[in-house]
Amino acid sequence: MKSELDCFLKLSFRSWRSAVPAVRSAISTCLLLFAASAIGQVANRDYYHLGANADDGQALRNVEQYHLGPGAERMNTRNYAGAYEDFVFILQYFPNHPKVLALMSDLCDLKWKDPRCEVDEWFARGVQRNPGAAPTYIVLGLHQQRLNRLPEAVESYKKAISLNPESGNAHYNLGLAYFAQKKYDLATREAQLSKQLGIELPGLHDMLARAGQWKPVDPEELKQDLQRKPAPTSEVKTN
Numbered sequence: 324m325k326s327e328l329d330c331f332l333k334l335s336f337r338s339w340r341s342a343v344p345a346v347r348s349a350i351s352t353c354l355l356l357f358a359a360s361a362i363g364q365v366a367n368r369d370y371y372h373l374g375a376n377a378d379d380g381q382a383l384r385n386v387e388q389y390h391l392g393p394g395a396e397r398m399n400t401r402n403y404a405g406a407y408e409d410f411v412f413i414l415q416y417f418p419n420h421p422k423v424l425a426l427m428s429d430l431c432d433l434k435w436k437d438p439r440c441e442v443d444e445w446f447a448r449g450v451q452r453n454p455g456a457a458p459t460y461i462v463l464g465l466h467q468q469r470l471n472r473l474p475e476a477v478e479s480y481k482k483a484i485s486l487n488p489e490s491g492n493a494h495y496n497l498g499l500a501y502f503a504q505k506k507y508d509l510a511t512r513e514a515q516l517s518k519q520l521g522i523e524l525p526g527l528h529d530m531l532a533r534a535g536q537w538k539p540v541d542p543e544e545l546k547q548d549l550q551r552k553p554a555p556t557s558e559v560k561t562n
Contacts, residue, residue: 370417371456386413395426403435419449421458428466442466447561457487460559461496468500475560476500482559488549491520498527507536515540516548 373379394409407430413423424445431440446463453459464479480497483490498513514527519542531537 366415367452368417369453369456370420371453371458382416386416391423394423398426398430398434401434403430403437403440406430407435407437407440414445414448418445418452419456419459421462424449424459424462425465428462428469432466432469443561450559450561455486457483457490457493460486461490461493463559463561464493464496464500468496468503471503473500473504477504479559489520491517491522494520495522495524495527502527502530507531507534508538511536511538512540512545512548515545519545519549 368376368379368382370383373383376382390409390412394406394413397403397409398406406426410423410427410430413420414427417423427445428442431437431442446459446466449459450463460479460483464476464483467473467479468476477497477500480493480500483493484497487493494513495517498510498517501507501510501513510527511531514531517524517527528537
């Protein structure tokens, strides 16, 4: 705690006029460090078990109100450093917040090429906080897939399905990953499984049809697939 306080105090006495942008950025960084230390026992909450502490719900509302919308707006206006700070603040409270993990992936994978913008570390924390939360693995798979880490993405989606076999999103995105790997039969099956689960997106079907790879599967066979217990998955990699 002393180092964070020292950092803030030193910067507070610098000349604001002499280097306004640099000082603002540095003070903001120090405040993040100070806040992270001050959070202490109330940080590292589980987004999927908000009732664990009496004030979890209020904490979630607070961090979303002051950092989720503003962070997304900063990213849209290319204030990437500001967006990063907002997303970090939320993930320090709720490491497995799915929307913020997705936004952090959008920011660091697609928009802001900065050494600080490291996504895998945040996904590792999110998985560690609740290894049984299927949505975390879906967002992780999307992150891995956009970086063309297809085998890792497949394992992430399969892990999500093992935790929640009725996740149409997991089946659909697994189908997209299989299509990218040119595993068309598997992609076709996952597309139809996802439709059975209520996902009506036409994209994967159209991609397979254009490639001449669409093969309808017997609906009864799909039902049996959904009723069958998923096979154990290998360990999911987050980096």
